Amino acid sequence: MAKVILVEDDERLAQLTGQFLESNNFSVTLVHDGAEAVEKIVSLQPDIVILDIMLPNMDGFSICREIRNSYSGPVLFLTAKDSDFDHVRGLEIGADDYVIKPVEPYVLLARLNALLRRGGGPTASTDTIKLGQLEVDKAARKAYLAGDEVELTSYEFDLLWELANNAGQTLSREHIYKCVVGREYDGLDRSVDVRISRLRKKLGDNTDQPFRLVTVWGKGYLCSKSAWD
Template structure:
């Protein structure tokens, strides 16, 4: 089966957003974490960080408090209900009030600056292990060897990660939740795009084609996502 997966070490890398406006510190921490198996992206603006945390797929967040446009406490508060992964807040040395407030708004842990990269790495690994251990079968949608994990927006086939865009993930989650049942094209269109179906738009069909390709499904004789002529689609159990 020709499954589309991310190449190289990225297949096993946890994706982390480092929110820090000190460029020297951010580069130092990023390099160290990258050398130890993380894919790290850096953001130096609080409001932009909040948007990225909600809309992108990250496994963990390292979040400084003193940020432009929105401080780290407000960022944590604004995203906590929409991000289930660990958030570690960086505080100034001795600022106990920051540490208390950070935990109250949903941070999983805090570290005082100056940051000790090895200690940060150990805490990240510990929290990610806990996060994975807390995921049960109730948190996953399992269809044969296909596993969809909504909380982490991840898709795997036989344990191998499959790289999906946000739109593609939304589609496969929608179909997996209804596996074994025929789903009308117009219902998919309305539920995923929030627009009435005009009978002509083929954007959902194109999205299905892309998802099939990434799942290694034969476009001529698909076995995972089947077309139901004149109606819509069926994800086979």
Template sequence: MHKHSDNDAILLVDDDIPFTRLVGKYLIDAGYDVSIRHNGLQAIEFTKSYTPQLIILDLMMPDTDGLTACKEIRKWYTGPILILTALNEEVDEIVGLEVGADDYIGKPLKPRVLLARIRALMRRDKDYAQSEDTVNVGNMAIYCRSRTVYIEDSLLDFTDAEFDLLVYLAKRAGTVVARDDIYNDILHFKYDGMDRTLDIRISRLRKKISAYENCRIKIKTVRLQGYLFVDNA
């Protein structure tokens, strides 16, 4: 399946037409190439032929909702997905992250906050292209430029958000990493004591890593301190 890729392209998916016009114009004025779709099915079909650098996906849409679309798109799309959710919908936020979204932002949107989240997600590819190419911990090898991870001869599958967190922890293997530091450096916002984004991502990393019988890597929780990435040989 041939795909066209655009490094400045954003796919905005929401059934609220006035909203997409307003946000689309704001993003275009900020220098991005924006494509707009109004339901999950349209988003799925679009990403089969085109590869935007980032997808903004609303949860509540007719026909095919955002969660269903996100899960389907993740079968072939590895770029960042930012989900839109109404305020206080914690369940939707958690489920959205579990099906493969990288981050979420609440409605009503604050344009500057949206732009900051977009820039943070898009900045990752550039950061890793300039970083050390290979990180080795135990029998895990992480290749930053190609964004691939191997345990011995087995290739692991991670979303962009999971990969970023994995590299961050692996580069600090053997050292307890504070929760606040991860929020500041990886999630790019301050931990408020309630947010569960990091807990979900750590859980997903552990699940994927532990699926390989030969993997010696463990991500340990250090109570009241943070996380410890270790070779448990």
């Protein structure tokens, strides 16, 4: 039973959503106040977090930014704010998905399950990729650069693993969306581009002229084999 924290100030909506998720094998903790959400998420370490944006005392963007130092699980924004700016902003500060309200319950359920499948958890695999000073440990779901752990969200880890596992090969956006995001690329979604930008910053790449995670214009992205020494 997956543990989820739902942060939503509309108590009636939160109750209905929570009841639906509990009927589909989730253990749900409801939080209605933004200021309370950070403490709950950090202390309970749920399998997934659902965040509204417009909340009393602390908005969803601030909550997501605050928890990312101590919580690496998936975060899904469920909000009525549907501007591209808000969508991109949410991804840039560490969210894993962004769903616009109102949403059909089974669509929300599918998105949550896709995030949980991607996040995985401990597995029997002991696969480790080493590229110079970069080490990506699939079993532990951790990445290290020059011996120091790189703090990654679940989505960022999966993206890095896919790139590193295919180092030296150009991966198209279509491939990345299918293997990492779990759905077909619609030609418009910029979430992978945003995550690549965040990975570059965390991995010491040059954001203006990247040499580790390289953009191959018109084709996709490539993880260099030789740029990690």
